Amino acid sequence: MKHFLHVDDIDSTASWLSLAAECKKEPFKFEKKGKGKVLGLLFFNNSLRTRLSTQRAAYHLGMHCMTMNIGNEGWALEFEDGTIMDQGKAEHIREAARVISQYCDVLGVRAFASLKDREKDEAEQVLHGFKKYATIPILNLESATGHPLQALADLITITEYQQTTRPKVVLSWAPHPRALPQAVPNSFAGIMKNNPQFDFSITHPKGYELNPEIVRDIPVFHDQNEALKDADFVYVKNWSASRPYGAVLSDDPHWMITREKLGKAYFMHCLPVRRNVIVEDAVLDSSNSLVIEQANNRTFAAQVALMKILESL
Numbered sequence: 001m002k003h004f005l006h007v008d009d010i011d012s013t014a015s016w017l018s019l020a021a022e023c024k025k026e027p028f029k030f031e032k033k034g035k036g037k038v039l040g041l042l043f044f045n046n047s048l049r050t051r052l053s054t055q056r057a058a059y060h061l062g063m064h065c066m067t068m069n070i071g072n073e074g075w076a077l078e079f080e081d082g083t084i085m086d087q088g089k090a091e092h093i094r095e096a097a098r099v100i101s102q103y104c105d106v107l108g109v110r111a112f113a114s115l116k117d118r119e120k121d122e123a124e125q126v127l128h129g130f131k132k133y134a135t136i137p138i139l140n141l142e143s144a145t146g147h148p149l150q151a152l153a154d155l156i157t158i159t160e161y162q163q164t165t166r167p168k169v170v171l172s173w174a175p176h177p178r179a180l181p182q183a184v185p186n187s188f189a190g191i192m193k194n195n196p197q198f199d200f201s202i203t204h205p206k207g208y209e210l211n212p213e214i215v216r217d218i219p220v221f222h223d224q225n226e227a228l229k230d231a232d233f234v235y236v237k238n239w240s241a242s243r244p245y246g247a248v249l250s251d252d253p254h255w256m257i258t259r260e261k262l263g264k265a266y267f268m269h270c271l272p273v274r275r276n277v278i279v280e281d282a283v284l285d286s287s288n289s290l291v292i293e294q295a296n297n298r299t300f301a302a303q304v305a306l307m308k309i310l311e312s313l
C-alpha cells in the first residue's frame, strides 16, 4: 500500500512524466484500473482545482468518488490522545479514520497549515493522523507543509513548454494581503531540487526563508530583478514568514510581477491568484501565462498518483 504524501514519493520522474503524457493523450486508456474502487476526498479548506481535477482523474480511472467538506459538514475532530472530550470536538480521529476506511479504498485529505502552531503544522497533525489510523492509502490534497500534486502538475507543465535542455526556473515571492502557507513553494522547490536538470533559484525578501532542509544549496536572491534576469519560467507565489511563524512582514508592491519584469519568460502560479497584487493583468492576459495549462495538468498529475496508489493495493 503506497501513500502519496510528498514530492519524494515520486519514485521516478521519467516514468511518472511519461505516464502523465500517456493519460493526457488518451484519458480513458486506464479506465479499468479503478473499477469497483471508491475514492474519498475530505476537505478541511476551500478548493476549486484540487476538488474538481481529482474527481475528474478518478472518473478517467473508472473509480467512484465521494467528496465531503469535512471541515464544515463533519463532526469537529479531536487529534490529541487522552483528551477529555467535553468541549467542542465530537469525534476522535481514531474512530473517524477507521470508519472512513470501511467506505473508501483511497482517501484524499486537504488540511492547510494553521500558521498559529508551528509544531503541529510541521508534524502534519491532520494528514499524519489519517495516515496513522486509516487502513487505506492517503493522497495529499495540500497539507500543512506540502502540495505535491500541484508540484507534479507544475513539473509536467515546465517539461511541456521548455525550449532548452536546462531552462532557468525562478521561484519568486510576491505580496498578498493575508498570511498564506508555505506548502506550495516547499513542494515546488522540493520537486526542482529532485530534478537538477533545471537551473533553479529562489527570490524573496529577507525574513521569508523557506524550510532550510529543502533549500540547502539552492541559490537564494533578495534582489528580485537580479534573480529574474534571463529566466525561462517565473513561478510566483506568496507565503508567510517563518519567523515570526505565519507573519506578514512585507506587502511591498514592488515585488508584484509585471510584464516588464517577466520579459520573455513564462509566468506560472498555482491559482487562485489576486490580480494586480501578485501579478498585473497584462501578464495573466498574455500568452506568457501558463496558469490555465498548469490547472489542466492537475487532472493528469492526480491520475498518475492515483494509478500508482491503485497498483500498490
Ligand SMILES: NCCC[C@H](NC(=O)CCC(=O)O)C(=O)O
Pocket (backbone or CB within 6 Å): 142, 178, 180, 181, 182, 183, 184, 238, 270, 271, 272, 273, 274
Ligand atoms: N491550493 C493553492 C493555494 C492555496 C492557498 N491559497 C490561498 O489560500 C489564497 C487565498 C486568498 O487569496 O485569499 C495557499 O497559498 O496555500
Ligand SMILES: NC(=O)OP(=O)(O)O
Pocket (backbone or CB within 6 Å): 046, 047, 048, 049, 050, 051, 142, 150, 270, 271, 272
Ligand atoms: N491550486 C490549487 O490547489 O487550487 P485549489 O486550492 O482551488 O484546489
